[in-house]
Amino acid sequence: MTFDKTTDQRGDPRSPKQLLIASKEFASEHRLLSWWHLWSTLAVCFALIGVSISDLSLWLRIPASIAVGLVTVRLFIIYHDYQHSAILAKSVLARWIMATYGMLVLAPTSVWKHSHDVHHRKNSQTFGANVGSYPIMTTHAYANALASEKFSYAASRHPLTIVLGYFTVFIWRMCLQAFISNPREHFDGGVAILLHVALAIGLLMFGVDVMMLGLIVPLFVASGLGAYLFYAQHNYPSAKMHPSSEWSHVDAALQSSSFIPMNPVMNWFTGNIGYHHVHHLNARIPFYRLPEAMAALPELQTPGVTTLRPGDIAACLRLKLWCPDQEKFVGFNGM
Structure with a gap:
């Protein structure tokens, strides 16, 4: 019997292990293409920064500054892939570029890699506060929580916390909180804050507008969009959660991680x-x-979907608690 991409050699549906093995076909980089994506994106970013801090009209500088924020998201994905060893692994030059970038965008390597690796290992398998993700409580746990715990939990998932990700996620959690809790392991969190302050002061010497458009606005845009994308990737209406005893890596990928279809421009930026x-x-x-992987593997072609349309964003932001009885995310009102 010939091998079909949706079945094993016996014609049976492909098992989770077989799907993982099949995905390895795509888990290899084209080295020159990886470098091209990095250098071309950096070139676009620097060009837009140049416009943002120039003497040109604000009608040009403000859109350029916002665009820097969007390009910063793309650079973050390149940084993120490097930390997963998906691209440019073992390159000394890449290591220095990525370490510098991580500190410039308030996501220092030691903090980001630790928290994100934990997130990948434990995605959708635990409830309550967890490292590298938005905390999730069940309806039962929330009903029995102290008032202070309810307030802290509600604040952590509030839309303003996501919009203000520049302050809440990156300055506080990724840098200050990590550095304060473990200065030896996360010393680069402190370095990132010092570098950020130094850059802000240096740009301020050329004017408030230069500081705002060259640094604050781009990071505000990038952090807010990044914080929302990370939220919506695992907190969407059809997402499923699993107790630790029932958790499966493949289930977490296919049932607890979303597909957000975008147009080609937004796919480039993100x-x-x-x-x-x-x-x-x-x-x-x-x-x-x-x-390419999604197009080739049929098991990946029916994911849970959300979009960047206002209605879908609002639907995701309304989700607050996991209800085991209904087996879905609900709001604080149980609906």
């Missing part, structure tokens, strides 16, 4: 991170091969 279920199946697949 580095194809909308194909998040594919990424969670195999984090070694380079971002530029995620669409």
